[in-house]
Amino acid sequence: MRMLTPRQRVILRQIVSPPYIYRWAGLLTTVGLILGVAAVVLTDVGAPTVLATSQGPAVASSSGPQARTVEDAPARGLPGLARPAITASRLAVTSTTTERPTVALTFDDGPNNLYTPAVLDLLAQYRAPATFCMVGNEALVHPDVVHRVVAEGHRLCDHTMTHDATVGMNDPDLMSRQLDRSRTSLATVFDPPAPIDYFRAPEGAWTPALDQMSAQTGMRPLGWSVDTLDWTQPGVAAIVASVQQQVHPGAIVLFHDGGGPREQTVEAVRQLLPWLQEQGYQFTLPT
Ligand SMILES: [Zn+2]
Incomplete structure (x- = not known):
């Protein structure tokens, strides 16, 4: 394997062990994503099922x-x-x-x-x-x-x-x-x-x-x-x-x-x- 240059080694170290500021950003993004997904799932489960409009053709003229x-x-x-x-x-x-x-x-x-x-x-x-x-x-x-x-x-x-x-x-x-x-x-x-x-x-x-x-x-x-x-x-x-x-x-x-x-x-x-x-x-x- 080719040896890394000093600069490449710095970049690699930052990826594997990022500075605190980036660690916090990554953590907050992950938590946000989880909460977002949970909200979508719960909303779907709680929503009423609309039966009347999902069955059969819409009936009847309004003049009936x-x-x-x-x-x-x-x-x-x-x-x-x-x-x-x-x-x-x-x-x-x-x-x-x-x-x-x-x-x-x-x-x-x-x-x-x-x-x-x-x-x-x-x-x-x-x-x-x-x-x-x-x-x-x-x-x-x-x-x-x-x-x-x-x-x-x-x-x-x-x-x-x-x-x-x-x-x-x-x-x-x-x-x-x-x-x-x-x-x-x-x-x-x-x-x-x-x-x-x-x-x-x-x-x-x-x-x-x-x-x-x-x-x-x-x-x-x-x-x-x-x-x-x-x-x-x-x-x-x-x-x-x-x-x-x-x-x-x-x-x-x-x-x-x-x-x-x-x-x-x-x-x-x-x-x-x-x-x-x-x-x-x-x-x-x-x-
Ligand atoms: Zn009646």
Whole structure:
């Protein structure tokens, strides 16, 4: 090996055993790098997984009928939680699919021991069948009301156990268990269990996964084409006018018989049933 010159020996010594200033610089750089890498890793682990945007195509035009309604029950809202992507269901029934002048009335967020019986009395008077999208926990509290709904020829619709508007964001296993639980809680009010024909996403918060799963579990995703916004308690006249202005042959109308004070809804239904009949509408179920 060739002998090193004195200058080369100085450089080699500085590399192997650098002056203090360089040792500190090297140490701080190494610590900084380690902390940087750790921060990146922890941020990735803690970040929520965005399910709604990673599954399937972005659904629904913003002009779709369901896109108009963002909330249907503020009293049950979960402030502070991330809101799921609001989409129109691709599979939902939003029309009675007939050109005949038929209209399907739907009532969400019950059963309630005051408003549901009042609505049932009115429906009976006009021999109008309707669909009731029930919250499982309320059904367990008022099984007698659920019985009456079915006994009088109306249809049941699953609206989740707790009006959970984030159900569509859950992983498929949890979502499946949630749907099973609410459907079962409704069905087993009866012996033998009653069929649950429909599922309606709370707050209309469909995700493609929820859309698919409700259909797979045998419940037809149920939408609407006329939103009365009755849950905002805009006054009886406003609720009546919303139906009079928007109703069309095959319409599915969204009302609420639970989730808050619903005197306005009951009174609006009292006025709308004869008006719809006078217009030549027949009352039917979503098909
Ligand atoms: Zn609802």
